[in-house]
Ligand code: ADP
């Protein structure tokens with residue numbers, strides 16, 4: 001025999017990591033059994049072949065005020081009460097048997113309340129074989145011709161399968177035959193009438209695609225799980241001569257009614273991580289009958305044990321395991337390949353679960369109650385496992401499934417964890433009593449449908465050429481045929497090789513020796529034998545040659561296969577690498593996709609921001625344009641206005657110049673006339689006084705020549721004290737007269753009409769002249785110049801009378817002059833003096849905020865004053881006196897406070913004007929500084945005037961005041977202050 005080179009192919013893939021990712025949901029079917037009695041209340045209605053509807057029974061409805069809803073449940077398929085066992089088998093079990101023949105595992109279980117038809121469905125009833133006998137029948141129909149001889153496959157005790165040689169198998173067979181009286185061919189055995197009609201299905205099913213170049217063997221086990229203990233129902237209890245317990249068939253011996261609880265079995269995990277019952281009997285069966293007989297034996301044993309031990313069979317789970325071992329034939333197609341690794345074992349578990357009713361319903365007490373609890377416990381575990389599995393699969397979680405909590409779930413762990421096909425037939429009894437439990441069954445069924453189990457993969461086939469069995473069979477048939485033709489006896493397979501050889505030889509001559517002198521027979525025999533020997537030698541040579549050739553071919557093939565294997569391995573490695581690469585790239589793609597999403601999001605945000613800015617920019621530009629346009633308009637308006645104003649100003653200027661000239665001339669003339677008249681009167685008076693009695697002299701009007709010679713006249717004060725610049729030029733001819741103070745106090749007696757003493761008038765007048773001259777000589781040269789009315793910018797500026805609202809200079813006392821021809825008011829009187837209110841004088845006390853608070857004892861206190869920090873028109877309008885507290889640093893470094901006082905007048909324009917009349921200087925002195933004392937003592941109008949020049953601008957800017965020299969004021973003659981409030985914004 002030439003050994004096949006072994007490339008280890010795993011018998012089953014590691015169940016922890018199924019190589020395929022395809023999954024199928026657990027197939028859940030529903031079978032509704034007919035009601036026991038026809039008049040019974042039915043609470044289940046089959047709506048379609050996939051849906052049933054549950055109606056609450058009347059009693060329950062009444063209890064719950066008719067609130068019970070009708071609920072619908074869907075299944076892969078629903079089988080109604082008329083469904084036959086065959087129909088059910090075809091849909092539910094047939095695919096599992098087909099899978100089994102293709103080396104795939106399957107699990108089929110019935111679930112439901114006791115009496116719902118689980119056993120009827122699984123095992124069947126007399127005359128109606130269930131899924132179990134039908135599955136067995138289909139298996140044997142499919143593998144019948146390819147079954148291996150008994151004991152060729154031999155289970156080891158680790159859930160594995162070994163292949164024995166023909167001789168070992170024969171020996172085992174002989175041993176068994178000698179022990180029991182089992183008839184050789186089961187078909188010829190007399191079947192138990194109890195189940196005989198259950199195993200003769202009306203139609204023989206056969207699986208397609210069964211590999212005929214393999215040999216098959218079926219092994220069955222039957223276990224019961226009761227109270228979470230596993231019992232082997234096929235175990236042959238060793239015969240105890242003193243206390244016999246069981247016979248082979250599981251029937252208690254006649255004289256022994258005492259039973260010992262059989263030893264329970266434990267679960268183990270094999271090298272492929274499959275769970276199995278350690279030490280469980282596996283019976284090799286060769287036909288449906290034999291298999292079912294074994295099952296029935298176990299069933300009987302179970303029933304008896306239950307009776308004897310007072311257990312309820314509905315509380316135990318029964319598991320019937322059909323194992324199908326298959327191995328390829330050798331190259332000759334004659335024997336099973338002697339290689340354990342080439343053996344494939346698949347199994348189909350048929351499970352009849354315990355009734356799923358609650359403990360309360362089983363009228364159990366004491367230990368029975370505990371049992372019931374356990375039964376429910378194991379079903380509860382099943383439910384939990386299914387629940388966790390579903391949760392894990394649906395939510396991608398990895399919660400631990402508590403398979404180990406019960407034996408049933410632990411045993412079938414591989415189906416859910418690894419691969420296989422799982423199907424469940426939910427049996428329901430439509431009777432009202434079962435309603436509430438049926439509801440629970442339905443919920444479990446619904447949940448189970450959502451669990452997915454990995455689909456089993458196809459097994460790799462061995463490397464031999466297909467059709468080996470057929471060739472071998474054809475050869476054998478041909479040989480038998482030929483031998484039969486020759487009339488030779490055909491005695492089994494041991495003669496086939498011999499007969500094959502015999503074919504090639506010529507028949508031997510008759511070997512009967514007629515006598516001692518028979519020289520013919522022997523030589524002929526010798527000749528024939530020699531011939532045969534020669535042929536034999538030749539054949540041996542031929543055989544050796546062929547064998548060698550075959551050997552080399554095989555070796556070649558072997559090496560080919562080896563290299564192919566290597567190649568495949570290599571490719572697999574590469575494939576793995578590529579897979580890794582693909583995975584990496586997928587990850588990279590995922591990462592990049594995430595990144596790109598992020599960037600897209602950012603871009604979107606930036607786009608939005610840009611849009612907002614763009615919008616802003618547009619609106620700002622628009623605004624800018626409109627503003628520019630407005631500005632342009634305003635500029636042009638302003639230019640137009642300027643031009644217009646210029647025109648108006650020049651017009652007004654011209655008009656006023658002319659007017660002034662006219663008036664000045666008129667006045668001059670008038671005044672000259674008056675002067676002349678007065679002069680004359682004076683002269684007359686003088687003459688009267690000095691000479692006592694004089695002749696009357698006729699006064700006469702002065703001539704024009706006289707008018708033109710004013711210096712010749714006595715120096716009389718000019719009646720036209722004009723601070724108005726426009727008059728300067730016209731007044732230039734009167735310049736000598738302006739040696740007098742420009743403004744004259746209105747109460748000068750010599751200007752007041754009425755009866756006064758002439759001498760006093762004259763002396764007063766002369767005094768006034770000298771005083772004013774003295775005063776002007778006190779002044780510094782530039783001051784004197786200014787006081788004399790010499791033109792200078794500062795003088796001109798100060799000479800102006802600023803009035804709010806417009807810069808039109810005030811013409812003094814024009815109306816009075818024109819109407820009366822008399823000098824009545826102050827020479828500079830453009831303002832209307834406020835009439836003193838009954839309450840006396842009211843002051844505006846202007847103290848700039850910049851003033852420093854001096855801790856002096858002498859503080860000016862003006863009662864009833866309005867205190868302001870900046871001159872306001874409103875305050876001025878209410879008062880008639882104004883005082884500004886002005887602080888400055890004196891030349892000696894001391895702070896000197898000046899109270900600049902004035903009177904408030906209303907102007908014709910409706911504004912306010914302040915005429916400064918007085919300055920009070922408050923100064924602190926340090927007693928130790930003598931020089932300072934002296935200096936402060938000398939403080940007079942002249943000294944005061946000194947710093948005024950420098951500080952004037954400061955005062956002016958701070959209180960917006962114009963100062964003019966005036967007679968009688970401490971500043972010196974002619975200083976007059978006109979204040980106007982700062983222009984307020986409208
Ligand atoms: P379970 O095993 O669920 O307790 P069984 O299979 O023992 O229930 O069924 C109880 C009885 O009901 C049996 O006598 C059985 O013959 C009968 N029965 C169950 N299902 C059907 C069915 N579909 N058609 C006819 N009879 C049935």
Ligand code: MG
Nearest residue numbers: 118119120314
């Ligand atoms: Mg049952």
